[in-house]
Amino acid sequence: xxxxxxxxxxxxxxxxxxxxxxxxxxxxxxxxxxxxxxxxxxxxxxxxxxxxxxxxxxxxxxxxxxxxxxxxxxxxxxxxxxxxxxxxxxxxxxxxxxxxxxxxxxxxxxxxxxxxxxxxxxxxxxxxxxxxxxxxxxxxxxxxxxxxxxxxxxxxxxxxxxxxxxxxxxxxxxxxxxxxxxxxxxxxxxxxxxxxxxxxxxxxxxxxxxxxxxxxxxxxxxxxxxxxxxxxxxxxxxxxxxxxxxxxxxxxxxxxxxxxxxx
Numbered sequence: 001x002x003x004x005x006x007x008x009x010x011x012x013x014x015x016x017x018x019x020x021x022x023x024x025x026x027x028x029x030x031x032x033x034x035x036x037x038x039x040x041x042x043x044x045x046x047x048x049x050x051x052x053x054x055x056x057x058x059x060x061x062x063x064x065x066x067x068x069x070x071x072x073x074x075x076x077x078x079x080x081x082x083x084x085x086x087x088x089x090x091x092x093x094x095x096x097x098x099x100x101x102x103x104x105x106x107x108x109x110x111x112x113x114x115x116x117x118x119x120x121x122x123x124x125x126x127x128x129x130x131x132x133x134x135x136x137x138x139x140x141x142x143x144x145x146x147x148x149x150x151x152x153x154x155x156x157x158x159x160x161x162x163x164x165x166x167x168x169x170x171x172x173x174x175x176x177x178x179x180x181x182x183x184x185x186x187x188x189x190x191x192x193x194x195x196x197x198x199x200x201x202x203x204x205x206x207x208x209x210x211x212x213x214x215x216x217x218x219x220x221x222x223x224x225x226x227x228x229x230x231x232x233x234x235x236x237x238x239x240x241x242x243x244x245x246x247x248x249x250x251x252x253x254x255x256x257x258x259x260x261x262x263x
Contacts, residue, residue, distance in 0.1 A: 048230035057234035065219060070238060073204055073215035076132060080139030081200045088144040088196065089189060092151020093177060096185075102152070113145040117203060121210045135207035142203040146195040154188025155181050187254065194250040201243045 032050050039049025048056070060066035095102045117138060128134035158181045167176070182189075208217025216235050223231035 052230040053233045056230035084143035088147025092148045096152040096155025130211040138207040139203040142199040143196040147192040150188045150192030154185025158184040190254045
C-alpha cells in the first residue's frame with residue numbers, strides 16, 4: 001500500500017513539473033524556430049539567426065574576448081551591488097525608523113530615482129572620470145534607491161505588538177532593529193534586492209558603453225559599430241542569462257519569505 005502511494009505521489013510530482021515547465025519551454029522553442037526562419041530570410045547584418053549567434057558566441061569564447069570581458073564586468077558589478085546592499089539597507093532602516101530623516105531624505109531619493117542615469121553621465125565623467133570609480137558610481141546610484149525604499153517600507157510595516165513587547169523587556173534601539181525590525185522587513189529587503197539587481201545590470205551596460213568601452217558592454221558597442229549583429233546578440237545573451245539567474249534566485253527567495261511572513 002505504501003509503495004502504491006509513493007508511486008502516485010512521484011507521478012503527481014512529475015506531472016506538476018511538466019505542467020509547470022513545458023509552456024515556457026515550448027514558447028522558447030517556437031520563438032527560436034521563427035527567429036531562425038526570419039533571420040535566414042533577411043539580411044544577416046540586420047537580423048542574425050540563432051545559429052549564427054551561437055557560432056558567434058563560440059568564436060567570442062574561443063578567442064578569449066568574452067571570458068575576459070565577463071570577468072571585467074563582474075569586477076565592478078559585484079562590488080557595486082554589494083556596496084549598494086550595505087548602504088541601501090542602512091539608509092532604509094534610518095528612514096523607516098526616523099520620521100525626521102524620512103521627510104528630509106525621501107524627496108531627494110525620489111528625485112534621483114526618477115532621473116535617467118544617462119542624463120548624469122557628463123557629471124559622472126567630471127566628478128569621477130571614465131575609470132573604475134565612475135563605473136562603480138553609476139551602478140551604485142541606480143541600485144541603491146530601490147533597496148532604500150523597499151527596506152524603509154518593510155521597517156515601517158513591522159508589527160507594532162512585537163515592538164512593544166521588545167520595549168517592555170527594555171530592548172535598546174540597536175537590539176530592537178537587529179532582532180525585531182530587520183527580521184520582519186526581510187521580505188521587503190529581498191524585493192528591493194531583486195529590483196536593485198535588475199538596475200545594477202542596466203547600470204553596468206550604461207557605464208561600459210558611455211564611460212569606457214570595456215567589459216561585455218564594450219563588446220556590444222564595438223560590434224554594433226561594425227554591424228556584427230550576431231556578436232552583439234551573443235554578448236547580450238550573457239547579460240540576459242546572468243540577469244535571469246540572479247533575478248530568478250532572488251524572486252524565489254522573495255516568494256519564500258512572503259509565505260513565511262503570511263504565517
